[in-house]
Amino acid sequence: MSQEGSAPSSQATPSGSGEQKTGNPPAAKKLSAVNLDFFYGAFQALHNISLDFQENHITALIGPSGCGKSTFIRTLNRMHETVKGTRLTGQIFLDGKDILTEDVNAVRLKVGMVFQRSNPFPKTIFENVAYGLHVNSFQGGKAAIREVVEKSLVKAALWDEVKDKVHESAFGLSGGQQQRLCIARALAVEPEVLLLDEPCSALDPIATAKIEELLFALKSETTIVIVTHNMQQAARVSDFTGFFLLGKMIEFNTTNVIFQNPGMTETEDYVTGRFG
Amino acid sequence: MRHFSIELEELNHKLLEMAGLVEASIHHSVRSLVEQNRDLAQQVIRDEPQINRMEMEIDGLVTRLLALRQPVARDLRFLTAALKINTDLERIGDLANHIAERALSLMHHPLVKPMTDIPKMASLVQSMLLKCLDAFVKGDADLARSVLLADDEVDALRDAVYAELLVIMQRDPGIVPAAVDLIFVARNLERIGDHATNIAEDVVFLVKGIDVRHHAEHIEKTGDPAA
Numbered sequence: 001m002s003q004e005g006s007a008p009s010s011q012a013t014p015s016g017s018g019e020q021k022t023g024n025p026p027a028a029k030k031l032s033a034v035n036l037d038f039f040y041g042a043f044q045a046l047h048n049i050s051l052d053f054q055e056n057h058i059t060a061l062i063g064p065s066g067c068g069k070s071t072f073i074r075t076l077n078r079m080h081e082t083v084k085g086t087r088l089t090g091q092i093f094l095d096g097k098d099i100l101t102e103d104v105n106a107v108r109l110k111v112g113m114v115f116q117r118s119n120p121f122p123k124t125i126f127e128n129v130a131y132g133l134h135v136n137s138f139q140g141g142k143a144a145i146r147e148v149v150e151k152s153l154v155k156a157a158l159w160d161e162v163k164d165k166v167h168e169s170a171f172g173l174s175g176g177q178q179q180r181l182c183i184a185r186a187l188a189v190e191p192e193v194l195l196l197d198e199p200c201s202a203l204d205p206i207a208t209a210k211i212e213e214l215l216f217a218l219k220s221e222t223t224i225v226i227v228t229h230n231m232q233q234a235a236r237v238s239d240f241t242g243f244f245l246l247g248k249m250i251e252f253n254t255t256n257v258i259f260q261n262p263g264m265t266e267t268e269d270y271v272t273g274r275f276g
Numbered sequence: 277m278r279h280f281s282i283e284l285e286e287l288n289h290k291l292l293e294m295a296g297l298v299e300a301s302i303h304h305s306v307r308s309l310v311e312q313n314r315d316l317a318q319q320v321i322r323d324e325p326q327i328n329r330m331e332m333e334i335d336g337l338v339t340r341l342l343a344l345r346q347p348v349a350r351d352l353r354f355l356t357a358a359l360k361i362n363t364d365l366e367r368i369g370d371l372a373n374h375i376a377e378r379a380l381s382l383m384h385h386p387l388v389k390p391m392t393d394i395p396k397m398a399s400l401v402q403s404m405l406l407k408c409l410d411a412f413v414k415g416d417a418d419l420a421r422s423v424l425l426a427d428d429e430v431d432a433l434r435d436a437v438y439a440e441l442l443v444i445m446q447r448d449p450g451i452v453p454a455a456v457d458l459i460f461v462a463r464n465l466e467r468i469g470d471h472a473t474n475i476a477e478d479v480v481f482l483v484k485g486i487d488v489r490h491h492a493e494h495i496e497k498t499g500d501p502a503a
Contacts, residue, residue: 260353268350273278
């Protein structure tokens with residue numbers, strides 16, 4: 001069992017991997033997966049994944065369908081536990097503490113998640129954002145809740161579009177707005193890490209651009225992990241990229257290296273569309 | 277085969293076609309000079325517009341592929357290298373044209389001296405161009421690197437030509453116009469060597485993803501900018 005502060009360095013860090021100098025100071029390690037294996041029943045979906053996520057940076061996970069990237073991101077806030085018959089071995093450290101041994105609700109407060117399809121609750125915009133506060137027994141009064149809701153909607157770049165209708169149904173929003181609402185809902189509880197599983201796959205280019213700008217703005221206070229099928233999106237938004245194939249992490253490096261001069265043939269074949 | 281691969285192959289084919297024209301232009305311009313062959317010089321001048329047209333065509337194709345295919349990794353490196361190699365080839369075509377013009381001019385004057393260093397320079401830069409294009413076709417970074425080393429030899433020959441002609445001009449001012457033509461020929465050949473070097477550097481980048489221009493590789497490894 002791990003102890004606080006004992007998280008070992010995982011194998012997949014870009015330092016010393018041939019990346020050219022960027023002039024940026026080295027970032028602190030926020031979240032780490034160490035020797036992660038994952039099984040759906042007898043089927044092994046992840047094979048010995050070790051990966052560090054740098055604080056206040058965006059890491060993209062790419063790979064073909066069924067490669068395990070969505071499975072992996074779901075382990076990072078223990079969403080996999082909602083699926084029966086699954087088994088996980090290995091460790092996941094958040095600030096040096098193994099999240100697999102902590103209270104799951106506490107973990108999900110710190111590690112928020114946004115899914116591929118926006119999933120607002122059948123409530124008002126306001127209630128959607130405030131929902132996490134109620135669930136977590138927020139101690140502030142109504143004014144404090146209003147403040148958090150407004151702040152979260154501002155952070156999610158949605159406030160200007162909804163400030164006059166926050167008490168209307170969330171279902172009246174467009175797809176892109178609903179997705180930003182889900183991000184606002186995740187931000188309301190001030191997560192330290194934000195996981196996004198293909199957040200733009202159902203959005204048009206304008207809504208996608210808004211979400212991407214939002215990620216840039218959020219990374220100064222949050223560590224972000226994004227799963228995406230869109231190579232250009234990974235190249236545009238992320239600082240680091242990990243390439244998954246058949247449940248294994250083939251290559252991890254700065255996004256610059258992955259998209260300009262990847263080290264592995266499999267990665268190059270995938271990012272250039274030669275894969276398969 | 278994916279459609280993008282076919283387009284890249286088409287670009288590769290056009291670049292090699294242009295390289296062939298440029299190689300022929302250098303060969304003919306130097307022969308026209310050494311053999312005082314007016315027809316060859318005029319052929320080089322006639323061929324230049326075709327090289328210019330190919331440059332524009334290749335530029336257009338690369339720009340279209342960059343915009344529509346949004347390439348990454350080796351495809352991106354190939355397209356950026358193609359854009360730069362295209363420019364270098366066109367400039368080499370210009371320089372061959374300049375040599376042909378000087379060859380025509382020199383035909384009006386008696387021979388200043390027996391030509392020794394200029395044919396040597398010409399042979400060297402033609403070999404450099406051949407090697408870097410061969411390296412481009414084969415994706416051979418080592419062969420490309422060998423071109424980088426040859427450039428110093430070309431520079432040394434240019435210096436020798438300058439020094440020798442300077443002495444001759446001081447001795448006999450009457451041959452200055454012809455000697456100036458030869459100095460320009462040496463200068464043009466030396467510039468062809470520089471462009472071949474640029475192409476070789478682009479090939480190393482294309483194959484290895486390493487930037488070897490301006491001693492960048494040495495600075496990257498040692499942190500010493502004084503290389």
